[in-house]
Amino acid sequence: MAPTPISNVKVGHIDDVQELRKKKSSKIPERFIRDKTERPKLNNSINLTQFDNIPIIDFSKLFKGSKDECCSEVHKLMTSCEEWGFFQVINHGIDLELLERIEKVAMEFFMMPIEEKQKYPMIPGTVQGYGQAFVFSEEQKLDWCNMFALGLEPHYQRNLKLWPTKPYDFSETLEIYSKEVRKLCKNLLKYIAISLGLNENIFEEMFGVAVQAVRMNYYPPCPRPDLVLGLSPHSDGSALTILQQGKGNTFGLQILKNNKWIQVQPIPGALVINIGDTIEVLTNGRYKSVEHRAVTHKEKDRLSIVTFYAPSYDIELGPIQELVNDKNPCKYRRYNHGEYSKHYVTNKLEGKKTLEFAKFKTDFAY
Structure with missing residues (x-):
């Protein structure tokens, strides 16, 4: 059965991390x-520059390369999806100037006075607007x-009052x-x-x-x-997630691999792609x-711009x-994607727990 929708708890001035940062406490x-x-055990997190590298896919070899280059890159893509679920894409075809422009307007938005940003409040029960998403109780811990x-597409998903x-x-x-x-x-x-x-063309x-x-995320410096x-x-509940990490090469994103949190090193101009639950x-x-x-x-702030495609x-x-097949029997039931999306946005972020929705179970613990 689907979960009962829960309204987001309103997060106000006192919980806005940029406002907290201004107090310099x-x-x-x-x-x-x-x-x-x-x-986070920051000193114990693996640094990929010292050990291993998250896979890098050269999109130009897929799109414009020779037959051998394309085949090699497809194999690398397969390995990336099987073993990591994450990869970075270089030569992706999106103008680097456009990446700079979207970062610029995103940062300008976050740097506006809070009174201006709060004209676009996150609507209860949704993840559109300004604020903190996935917050459902006063006791729940908040993210820094x-x-x-x-919402971007289809157009009926847009709430133009929030633009x-x-x-x-x-x-x-x-x-x-x-x-x-x-x-x-x-x-x-x-x-x-x-x-x-x-x-x-099967997915399209x-x-x-x-x-x-x-979703644009701004992480101010944190004293602790x-x-x-x-x-x-x-x-992520999406099919694909595209992450643009802002300039500054500040580490922030970590992925769980072999039960260890691994830092993802930003590559200038690259986009980080990850496989979603779908x-x-x-x-x-x-x-x-x-x-x-x-x-x-x-000491450093960080911006990320995340696109979800589903x-x-x-x-x-x-x-x-x-x-x-016999070696890989069916692990998931059939379901309506809209119902799953509703389930995802009405539950707090908690590892891969939301994927339980798709498994062969008669009920769920919420």
Whole structure:
């Protein structure tokens, strides 16, 4: 059964991390302090520059390379999806100047007075607007992060009252940016399909008018990064997630691999891609969504711009038949994607718990 919708608890002035930062206090409010078992062990986190590298896919070799280059890159893509669930894409075809422009307007928005930003409040029960998402009780711990999220596609998902008039070029820049990212998502899904030995258009044909949303995350410096999390551990409910890490090369994103939190090193101009729960279900677990989180820095701030790309809400999903066999029996039931999306946004971020919705169980613990 689907969960009963829960309204987001209103987060006000006192919980806005940028406003807390302005006070320049070394004391962290209790509501942000994590239980000892959840706190990031920053000194023990693996640094990928010393050990291993998250896979890097050269999109130009997929799209314009020779047959051998394309085959090699498709194989690398398959390995990335099977073993990591994350990869970075270089030469992705999106103008680097456009990436700079979207970062610029996002930062300008977050730097506005709080009274201006609160003209676009996050609507209870949704993840659109300015504030903190996935907060459902007064006792729930908060992330050291300010968020601004908007629905993009299809157009009926948009709440134009939440589209800011300042900065003046915010909406125009986001419109151009979102179209370019949408093209990239469609192309990446073609090559993911090829890597699985499927018809290259299977995902586009299956998804209908794909849902697309953007969330901008701003992480101010934190006086005690060892006590807080920038973003709680979770997997994404999307098919694909496209992450643009802002300039500054500040570490923040961590992924859970072999039960260890691994830093993802920003590469200038690259985009970080991760597999969402939807692709895990469709591939019957062959490509898995991966738990990830964000940590904070004592002296540096960090911006990230995240695009979520998923099937239409009226689509019924389940494992693709070609990927179910005796060696890999069906792991997930068929379900309506809109119901799953509702389940996802009405539950707090808690690892991969939301994926339980898709498994063969008669009820769920909420």
